[in-house]
Amino acid sequence: MRRVLYLLPVLVFAGLALFFLKGLTLNPRELPSMLIDRPVPEMNLPPLPGRGADTGLASADLKGRVSLVNIYGSWCIACIQEHPYLQKIKELGVVPIHGIDWRDDPVEGAKWLKKHGDPYARVGSDPAPGRTAIDFGVTGAPETFVVDKNGIIRYKHIGPVDMRVWDKTLLPIIRELNK
Amino acid sequence: MIAEIGHFALILALAVALIQAVIPLVGASRGNATWMGLAGPASVAQMLLVGIAFAALTHAYMTSDFSVLNVAQNSHTDKPMLYKVTGVWGNHEGSLLLWITILALFGLAVTLFGANLPPGLKARALAVQAMITVGFLLFILLTSNPFERLDPPPMNGSGLNPLLQDPGLAFHPPFLYLGYVGFSMAFSFAIAALIEGKVDAAWARWVRPWTLAAWIFLTLGIALGSWWAYYELGWGGWWYWDPVENASFMPWLAGTALLHSAVVVEKRDSLKSWTILLAIVAFGLSLLGTFLVRSGVITSVHAFATDPARGVFILGLLIFAVGGSFTLYAVRAPSLKTGGLFAPVSREGALLLNNVLMATGAGTVLLGTLYPLFADALDLGKVSVGPPFFNSVFLPLMVPMVLAMAAGPLLSWKRGDLAGVLSRLSVAAVAALAVALATWLWQGGSAGPWWAAGGMALAVWLLGGTIVEWAERIRLFRAPLAESLERMGKLPRSSWGMTITHSGLALLIIGMTASSAWKLESVQTQKLGETITVAGYAFTLTQVEDINGANYLATQGTFKVTKDGQDFAILQPEKRVYRQPPRPTTEAAIVSTILGDVYAVIGDAVPEGGWVTRLYFNPLVPWMWAGCLVMVLGGLMSLSDRRHRIGAPTRARAAVQAAKA
Amino acid sequence: MIRLAVLLSVLWLAAPALAADPSEMLKDPALEKRAHTLGKELRCLVCQSESIEDSNADLAKDLRIIVREQIGKGASDEQVKKFVVDRYGDYVLLNPPFKGATLVLWLGPFGLLAVSLVAAWAFFRRRAKGQAPAGSAPLSDAEKRRLEALLKDGK
Numbered sequence: 001m002r003r004v005l006y007l008l009p010v011l012v013f014a015g016l017a018l019f020f021l022k023g024l025t026l027n028p029r030e031l032p033s034m035l036i037d038r039p040v041p042e043m044n045l046p047p048l049p050g051r052g053a054d055t056g057l058a059s060a061d062l063k064g065r066v067s068l069v070n071i072y073g074s075w076c077i078a079c080i081q082e083h084p085y086l087q088k089i090k091e092l093g094v095v096p097i098h099g100i101d102w103r104d105d106p107v108e109g110a111k112w113l114k115k116h117g118d119p120y121a122r123v124g125s126d127p128a129p130g131r132t133a134i135d136f137g138v139t140g141a142p143e144t145f146v147v148d149k150n151g152i153i154r155y156k157h158i159g160p161v162d163m164r165v166w167d168k169t170l171l172p173i174i175r176e177l178n179k
Numbered sequence: 180m181i182a183e184i185g186h187f188a189l190i191l192a193l194a195v196a197l198i199q200a201v202i203p204l205v206g207a208s209r210g211n212a213t214w215m216g217l218a219g220p221a222s223v224a225q226m227l228l229v230g231i232a233f234a235a236l237t238h239a240y241m242t243s244d245f246s247v248l249n250v251a252q253n254s255h256t257d258k259p260m261l262y263k264v265t266g267v268w269g270n271h272e273g274s275l276l277l278w279i280t281i282l283a284l285f286g287l288a289v290t291l292f293g294a295n296l297p298p299g300l301k302a303r304a305l306a307v308q309a310m311i312t313v314g315f316l317l318f319i320l321l322t323s324n325p326f327e328r329l330d331p332p333p334m335n336g337s338g339l340n341p342l343l344q345d346p347g348l349a350f351h352p353p354f355l356y357l358g359y360v361g362f363s364m365a366f367s368f369a370i371a372a373l374i375e376g377k378v379d380a381a382w383a384r385w386v387r388p389w390t391l392a393a394w395i396f397l398t399l400g401i402a403l404g405s406w407w408a409y410y411e412l413g414w415g416g417w418w419y420w421d422p423v424e425n426a427s428f429m430p431w432l433a434g435t436a437l438l439h440s441a442v443v444v445e446k447r448d449s450l451k452s453w454t455i456l457l458a459i460v461a462f463g464l465s466l467l468g469t470f471l472v473r474s475g476v477i478t479s480v481h482a483f484a485t486d487p488a489r490g491v492f493i494l495g496l497l498i499f500a501v502g503g504s505f506t507l508y509a510v511r512a513p514s515l516k517t518g519g520l521f522a523p524v525s526r527e528g529a530l531l532l533n534n535v536l537m538a539t540g541a542g543t544v545l546l547g548t549l550y551p552l553f554a555d556a557l558d559l560g561k562v563s564v565g566p567p568f569f570n571s572v573f574l575p576l577m578v579p580m581v582l583a584m585a586a587g588p589l590l591s592w593k594r595g596d597l598a599g600v601l602s603r604l605s606v607a608a609v610a611a612l613a614v615a616l617a618t619w620l621w622q623g624g625s626a627g628p629w630w631a632a633g634g635m636a637l638a639v640w641l642l643g644g645t646i647v648e649w650a651e652r653i654r655l656f657r658a659p660l661a662e663s664l665e666r667m668g669k670l671p672r673s674s675w676g677m678t679i680t681h682s683g684l685a686l687l688i689i690g691m692t693a694s695s696a697w698k699l700e701s702v703q704t705q706k707l708g709e710t711i712t713v714a715g716y717a718f719t720l721t722q723v724e725d726i727n728g729a730n731y732l733a734t735q736g737t738f739k740v741t742k743d744g745q746d747f748a749i750l751q752p753e754k755r756v757y758r759q760p761p762r763p764t765t766e767a768a769i770v771s772t773i774l775g776d777v778y779a780v781i782g783d784a785v786p787e788g789g790w791v792t793r794l795y796f797n798p799l800v801p802w803m804w805a806g807c808l809v810m811v812l813g814g815l816m817s818l819s820d821r822r823h824r825i826g827a828p829t830r831a832r833a834a835v836q837a838a839k840a
Numbered sequence: 841m842i843r844l845a846v847l848l849s850v851l852w853l854a855a856p857a858l859a860a861d862p863s864e865m866l867k868d869p870a871l872e873k874r875a876h877t878l879g880k881e882l883r884c885l886v887c888q889s890e891s892i893e894d895s896n897a898d899l900a901k902d903l904r905i906i907v908r909e910q911i912g913k914g915a916s917d918e919q920v921k922k923f924v925v926d927r928y929g930d931y932v933l934l935n936p937p938f939k940g941a942t943l944v945l946w947l948g949p950f951g952l953l954a955v956s957l958v959a960a961w962a963f964f965r966r967r968a969k970g971q972a973p974a975g976s977a978p979l980s981d982a983e984k985r986r987l988e989a990l991l992k993d994g995k
Binding site for chain 3 (some may be wrong): 268368412413416421503517520521522523531532535536538539541543547553554559560561562563564565566567569571573576702703704721782785791795
């Protein structure tokens with residue numbers, strides 16, 4: 001019995017060490033989305049200037065077809081890195097991509113799209129304090145949501161999308177949802 | 180060239196450390212004095228080599244040698260010389276080198292001051308110390324070489340995070356490391372004692388002063404960090420329960436427990452295996468802090484840029500050092516002979532209660548700090564554990580401890596008389612109740628927080644108990660004053676140390692309670708000439724001008740502060756934007772009075788005219804810093820006790836023998 | 841991605857905690873105080889170890905505005921918390937709620953205290969038993985030393 005007591009520290013430490021080992025493979029900063037399997041938040045965002053009258057983004061627009069909703073902003077550096085891949089994905093024609101211009105002056109958001117290309121079907125402007133983005137549980141840009149035919153959010157990707165993310169993660173989910 | 184010398188010195192130091200880790204240990208088990216004796220010169224060589232490496236890196240910083248990657252990433256020619264030097268440890272690689280340098284310094288100290296130690300114990304302790312050095316040298320050489328070159332060198336460096344360009348934070352790490360690494364002494368001696376299978380009063384007598392020294396440094400280091408947060412973060416908070424703060428607080432709690440249990444080992448030859456365990460835990464928690472800060476396992480505001488490879492390496496080091504020690508402990512500790520007997524109500528019992536509560540406190544902080552990791556690893560979801568948790572769980576644990584702190588020193592060894600002690604404490608109890616009532620009335624009953632009166636009462640109870648104990652020792656008012664004074668002169672310094680340190684804690688509690696309970700603040704847009712009154716102090720914004728500093732631009736506001744129509748002070752807070760890296764900092768302007776700090780911060784200009792200003796009155800905050808200093812002073816007083824002077828007993832004995840001969 | 845997050849977090853670190861612009865604040869000081877107290881319990885999501893009140897990250901600012909908007913509209917503290925938790929999960933609560941996943945967290949400290957008190961009690965009980973009459977066996981070296989120590993202390 002006494003011997004067991006003296007073993008306690010090393011046992012407790014072994015447990016801790018296992019947690020640390022596991023901890024090294026986890027990312028404490030990655031936050032899972034609360035919105036998975038919930039309908040997209042109620043929204044009716046105005047279009048960006050110069051993109052046409054009926055190009056804003058409302059919840060109803062996300063029904064009827066599987067779609068991607070991408071959060072971007074003209075201030076976001078990682079978005080520039082992501083942008084060419086969004087163009088490519090648009091050219092594949094598998095899924096429409098909608099944008100939310102988050103915490104941004106709509107004029108700047110539109111200028112940015114002119115400069116870097118415009119992969120979006122619809123773009124809604126969500127200037128500060130970014131109510132819609134917060135309804136989406138957004139923590140940073142870029143983030144990309146997969147929304148199914150009924151307007152239910154099925155997946156969220158944090159950070160830039162590239163072809164690897166598309167092939168390995170997004171496309172299989174979209175195929176599954178299209179069945 | 181100099182950088183390469185530094186690098187080479189580290190490699191040589193590794194070789195020396197390997198020798199020091201093995202040969203004296205083998206020598207001690209075989210009783211070979213020559214082999215054991217090797218530890219001494221090795222530790223000297225170790226210090227020389229590591230010192231050369233540290234000097235080489237410092238030289239690179241002072242001369243802004245940007246062909247050294249570490250310097251290019253963390254320094255800049257415009258930086259004032261002071262921050263070029265302190266920039267050496269303002270980054271991961273350099274701070275590791277500082278850590279190793281301090282480790283070598285403590286190793287050298289064992290050799291220099293340990294002439295009277297039993298040779299076996301000394302050889303083994305130095306060998307253990309060298310094992311830690313080997314681990315850290317491998318870590319620095321394999322994953323974090325500060326001497327890596329950059330080709331071609333950039334024209335200038337990226338600069339040091341401006342938050343670190345501050346006297347408070349510049350000297351915070353060295354003190355913290357002196358504390359952390361100081362606990363390695365108790366650790367090495369604990370392991371050596373486990374190998375020998377013997378823990379006695381002599382062991383405790385050696386370990387106590389070193390633990391005390393480490394505790395003093397750690398207390399200072401934590402206080403400096405807290406002071407820095409107070410004036411630099413711009414709103415008068417001083418403790419955030421951030422994982423990195425917790426990482427320094429846990430070893431402090433364990434170290435404080437160790438200090439008290441070592442007293443029982445020394446005086447009463449009891450609680451030995453527990454004390455050994457605490458010595459391992461205190462240093463283990465220091466290593467754990469290093470792991471948490473540098474691996475990225477826990478998110479924190481202060482974390483170093485993290486790297487998984489480093490994380491794996493430190494985890495390995497942690498498993499080897501702490502896991503290995505605990506295993507050794509499980510095998511050897513049961514055979515340690517238990518000594519002196521004592522009843523639950525006794526001085527030893529009180530010290531044990533202190534240990535139980537301190538250990539529970541450290542365990543609580545550990546649990547709270549690591550819980551997000553546990554939950555994540557077990558797929559329970561992401562949770563946060565913030566200040567509200569620690570305040571509502573940790574602080575209540577400390578209440579019984581402070582309550583017992585007043586009574587413990589009055590109890591006699593072996594078997595105490597609790598009822599008697601409590602009756603002797605009735606003065607303190609009456610004072611505490613009176614203060615509680617006065618506080619309650621002063622803050623207007625439930626208009627202030629309910630715990631404020633409790634916090635004040637607790638502090639007065641502790642202060643009262645401490646004074647009663649001191650008064651009894653010198654028989655104040657019981658004996659003629661002359662006799663009391665004579666007794667006071669003869670009080671051992673360690674006894675003074677306890678009295679002073681415990682009083683310091685009382686001051687600290689008063690400051691913490693008041694500043695948390697009654698802080699006054701006013702945040703507004705203020706135009707030139709406009710006056711805002713906070714706590715009776717009228718702040719008039721008289722001037723705002725741009726200032727060109729050495730490596731920053733600042734907006735400096737000037738407040739003329741009056742109290743009751745009388746001029747009180749001129750406050751000049753700044754909002755700085757550093758050139759490289761381009762980051763903003765706030766420099767609060769603070770004038771301290773005995774009742775609290777008058778504290779002003781200037782923010783951005785507002786388009787409609789005026790500036791955002793934040794004006795505070797932080798009550799009794801100076802008491803907090805004074806409390807920390809008094810605690811440190813008490814520690815120093817105790818450290819200077821003749822009985823703690825290392826080797827003194829043996830030397831005295833030798834002198835007696837010499838006199839006889 | 842991890843690297844990016846680290847980079848971002850380092851940038852946030854740079855920002856001194858000067859939150860809550862006067863322009864964001866509620867007119868009613870009582871409501872503002874409530875909002876401030878509540879905001880202290882909500883974690884800033886991008887800085888990760890500060891509350892939204894202490895951070896000047898953009899997202900923290902947005903959340904401060906939304907918290908104040910809701911409080912201004914008469915929402916209770918619980919409603920505001922639910923609003924944020926619905927979007928970001930329990931992670932935003934600096935004071936973790938008491939539930940299954942945090943059971944060990946909240947009860948652990950008291951468990952620890954109980955265990956250490958029981959251990960201390962067992963220590964005394966064992967020692968008390970050991971103290972029972974030991975017959976007339978001669979003193980061992982250790983016992984002699986102990987006796988010596990006791991006598992010395994008695995002086």
